[in-house]
Amino acid sequence: MxxxxxxxxxxxxxxxxxxxxxxxxxxxxxxxxxxxxxxxxxxxxxxxxxxxxxxxxxxxxxxxxxxxxxxxxxxxLDDFLHRKVNITDRWGDVIKSNISVVDLMKEKFDSFMDESVGSDGKPTSYGGKKRLDYIIDRKFQRDVEYMTDKVVKEVQKRIKEEVESQLGKKISDKLLKELDILGGVK
The missing domain is CATH 1.20.5 (Single alpha-helices involved in coiled-coils or other helix-helix interfaces)
Structure with missing residues (x-):
């Protein structure tokens, strides 16, 4: 098919x-x-x-x-900081003339650092010391505290290790003598 x-x-x-x-x-x-x-x-x-x-x-x-x-x-910014300005009181009378913003900042910083402060660092009018001296003393005090803490901790650690070592040795020596384990070693 x-x-x-x-x-x-x-x-x-x-x-x-x-x-x-x-x-x-x-x-x-x-x-x-x-x-x-x-x-x-x-x-x-x-x-x-x-x-x-x-x-x-x-x-x-x-x-x-x-x-x-x-x-x-x-x-x-440079123009703003060095532009000469006049400082006036609240009635508009000129207090300082031809002073730059940089000079104003220096004056403010100087007066801030020369301000008398108490033992807490807050402004006071009753004696005290200058803020700059307070800041330096405070920093020195913190650094001394940190260093002494560090030294004390290290000395304590070494004393503890030495005491543990010596105490363990003395106890083992005493036990050995008492028990006469080493066969007559005194």
């Missing part, structure tokens, strides 16, 4: 009747897929290049802008 099948591909692929053959249809599809693949790769490559270039340019611009902001801020 013999069966012959005949399939008319033009009915299946009716879109390509004008093309004329299955070979042309396959060639067209292969060409389209290759073109689409190449096109996608080119677009991806261009996007990566563009994003890298854009990122580099943005980073350089941001660094440049940050530098300009820093310079401007430094300039404004």
């Amino acid at each position: 013999k069966l012959n099948f005949e399939i008319d591909l033009s009915e299946i692929y009716s879109d390509y009747e004008e093309a004329g053959s299955l070979d042309e249809m396959l060639a067209d599809r292969i060409r389209e897929s290759i073109e689409n693949g190449i096109e996608a790769k080119i677009v991806d490559h261009l996007l990566k290049d563009m994003s890298l270039n854009l990122s580099q340019k943005l980073n350089s611009k941001l660094a440049e802008i940050e530098q300009q902001i820093d310079e401007k801020a430094d300039s404004l």
Whole structure:
């Protein structure tokens, strides 16, 4: 028995009747897929290049802008600190004239450090010592306390270790003598 099948591909692929053959249809599809693949790769490559270039340019611009902001801020701060001003009382009478903010800060700091303080470090008008002396004495006292505590703890530790060692040795020697374990060693 013999069966012959005949399939008319033009009915299946009716879109390509004008093309004329299955070979042309396959060639067209292969060409389209290759073109689409190449096109996608080119677009991806261009996007990566563009994003890298854009990122580099943005980073350089941001660094440049940050530098300009820093310079401007430094300039404004320097101008503010060295500008000459007049100090007035609450009625507007000039107390000090042509003094810079830096000089004012120095004066305030000096007066703060020269202020008399009590034993608790708070301002007092009843004698006491200058705040600078109080700060130095307090720091020295804390450092001395820390060092002495450290030394005392180390000495105590060593004494304890030595006492334990000597006591253990004496007790073992005494027990050995009493029990006569070593066979006549006295």
